[in-house]
Amino acid sequence: MKPALRTLGQSSDAPTLIVLLPGAYMTPEDYAKAGFFNAVTERRLAVDILAVDLDLSRISEGSALPALQAEILAPARRRYAKVWLGGISLGGLLTLCHNADTAGCVDGLCLLAPYPGSxxxxxxxxxxxGLDAWQATADELTDPEFRMWRWLQQPPAGLPVFVGYGSEDRFAGGMRQIAERFPAADRHAVPGGHDWPVWQRLWEHFLDRGYLAA
Structure with a gap:
């Protein structure tokens, strides 16, 4: 039996929870060090945060996201009025992949510099x-990245989604393609690359736009 997913959280019995997935080689502690938890506290938002450690080996073997659903998201849906899922880079890709494969698992998505895939x-x-012309083959749909892009062909209109990235990010082209699948008001490009200063600004913008209070 695999060990339970390791998490780092900030809880105040709020009605809303946001679960954050790390990028490659990141840990939950990186979110805390970068001020993501403090930004919520400073704004006095009624929001709990839970950052999850998804080991790369578990991601590659396909056990990470089922564990995320069973250990964290499903119990959270019973406890909280609203549950959001988000992540940085690889964490953003995994957020999209899980949402594509598990309809209704969360109430909204926060995608910070989402990695567009291989x-x-x-x-x-x-x-x-291009995405609108592409027709997925049966073989492609065995891959979660392709299933994610198929979901992006027609994402549900009622799902709140925030997408942000640095305009000089080395993956900006693919991130822009993801962002363009959502309303203009929900996509945000800021100066900078694939780094924490950009992600911090985007996180603060996400919080200040009131997504979690809606």
Whole structure:
């Protein structure tokens, strides 16, 4: 039996929870060190936060997201009025992948510099003439990245989604394609690259826009 997912949280018995997934080689502690928890406290938001440690080996073998659902999201849905899921870089991709495979698992998504996936995935879609022209094959749909992009072809209109990234991010082209699947008011590009100063600004913008209070 695999050990339970390790988490780091900030709880005040609020009605809303946001679960944050880390990027590659990040830990839950990185969110705390970068001020993500303090930003919520300073704004006196009625929001609990739980950052999750998803080991890369568990991600690659496919056990991380089922564990996330069973250990964290499903119990949270019973406890909280609203549950959001978000992440940085790889954490943003995993957020989208899990949401695509588990309809209704959360009430909203916060995507900070979401990694668009491998070149194998993005090149296949580009080679088909872009996302709207691409038709997924049965073989492609065995891959969670392709299933995520298929979900992005027509995301549900009622799901709140915030997408932000740095305009000089090395993955900005793919991130822009993700962002363009959502209303203009919900997508935000700020100067900078793939780094914490950009992600901190985007997080503060997300909080200040009132998504979690809605």
């Amino acid at each position: 070149r194998l995935t993005t090149n296949a879609i580009a080679g088909a003439g």
